[in-house]
Amino acid sequence: MKDIAREVGVSVALVSYVLNNRFENRINKDVAEKIRNTAQKLQYRPNQIAKSLKTNKTFTIGLIVADISNPFSSSLARIIEDEGAKYGYTVIFGSSDEDLAKFEALTNAFINRQVDGLILLPPSGSEALLLRLKAMRFPFVIADRYFPKLEAHCVNVDNLKAAYDAVSLFVEHGKKAVGLINYKTDLAHLNDRTKGYTQALKDAGVSVNKNWIRKVDISNDPPEIEKAVAALLSAPSVNAIFLHRIVLRCML
Amino acid sequence: MKDIAREVGVSVALVSYVLNNRFENRINKDVAEKIRNTAQKLQYRPNQIAKSLKTNKTFTIGLIVADISNPFSSSLARIIEDEGAKYGYTVIFGSSDEDLAKFEALTNAFINRQVDGLILLPPSGSEALLLRLKAMRFPFVIADRYFPKLEAHCVNVDNLKAAYDAVSLFVEHGKKAVGLINYKTDLAHLNDRTKGYTQALKDAGVSVNKNWIRKVDISNDPPEIEKAVAALLSAPSVNAIFLHRIVLRCML
DNA sequence: CTGAAAGCGCTTACAG
DNA sequence: CTGAAAGCGCTTACAG
Helix, strand or coil, rough: HHHHHHHHHHHHHHHHHHHHHCCCCHHHHHHHHHHHHHHHCCCCCCCCHHHHHHHCCCEEEEEEECCCCCCCHHHHHHHHHHHHHHCCCCEEEECCCCCCHHHHHHHHHHCCCCCCEECCCCCCCHHHHHHHEEEEEEEEECCCCCCCCCCCCCEEECHHHHHHHHHHHHHHHCCCCEEEEEECCHHHHHHHHHHHHHHHHHHCCCCCHHEEEEECCCHHHHHHHHHHHHHHCCCCCCCCEECHHHHHHCCC | HHHHHHHHCCCCHHHHHHHCCCHHHCHHHHEEEHHHHHHHHCCCCHHHHHHHHHHHCCEEEEEEEEECHHHHHHHHHHHEEEEEEEHCCCCEEECCCCCCCHHHHHHHHHHHHCEEEEEEEEECCCHHHHHHHHHCCCCCECCCCCCCCCCCCCECCCCCHHHHHHHHHHHHCCCCCCCEEEEEEEEHHHHHHHHHHHHHHHHHHHCCCCCHEEEEEEHHHHHHCCCCCCCHHHHHCCEEECCCCHHHHHHC
């Protein structure tokens, strides 16, 4: 900008104004034209870093997913990225791998990079951290999950209702002995599925056999689920399984 | 930093020094300790933007792949990201979708964001742009592809040799009438495959029937390839097909 | 219609 | 051992 100003013989301020299309009505057309031309000639590229330092905006948003190798995460990331791009935002990613420490480290790294906001899929145990974020008024929204005691912006699916509907569908089709495979977790959105399942059966007048419910270790996902499926299939009374894991479609 | 300096009663410079662990040997241990403590207390977070403006380093690298929805791109991106993270770098992505204009726009956007360097999978026709990058001494490395007339850092696989070896394997197993499906393109790395294919058959004393070679439109990939496969399969003489497209494994 | 100047939050020669 | 000061490349009240 200094070079342009010198070449055209105006102030840096004026260069800034015309290159940002500000006060267009009260700037001399010819001067503006000349500034634009020399900017072109000198191959001027605005330094976004300097701009950010001044304006306090980086047009960057940080996204922390739970496990990037999960197709759910990657397609989510892709969509958020595309949507952000529409508004001129870059989104930078991180994967917490459901690990609290990693989640915290990523959050801090993103904040230090001055992201304008955070989209978070927080692992269990991260309430305190989120509370701190809230206290410092750092903009964030939670996706996919939620914490019942934490008031925050979030976008979720109604897991309880979804599970309720799925299980009810089984019942309508005469499958009343429905097995459930869920994760051993304290993430509310996952436990909501168990609630929906239980409620649906209850409403259908089916008394749930507790052997029908299998909770598997989330960190050892495919093999554990495979075992659980086998166990349920060999349980004589079960005639349907409610299992919510996209990746496993192929397995069944 | 100003707040810390005021609180401890030292200069901002000193705060900067101790927080960056510089001149450790000649700074008063007690003062350093006190600075670190108040930094902690005040929940100091370094502003990376300001740091970058001064140091001219963002520890960010830009990666432009050809088509992010292609598993090749996404796994590449994942690996580069992980590798970058080891060295404290964030990598930000973009997908050119093999489009020159989009490629140029992304390149500019990344440069304006002051990435420290670029990793590029350039679309055909991008030589001029790359030349400009080179002329302005902007650091970049080309991956996966190359332009014969452009000298630049790049990491590639030897497509010619790979195709040669693959086709030779067919020949060794008695399949001498090998069909080839390749893209209609002027990307050298892809045409190298045709060269390797041709050379392998030539070296085996097989005279290539030109009906064996099918070139399909890259932008209409799956259906076109499907057609080409069908065409080759119905050609009576062909007894093997060299087809280089990971995604299609399932199709055959 | 245009410019001088302060300032964003840091780093870094330089001086003492 | 420590600090005053300049400067990175911008933006933006403010004055004229």
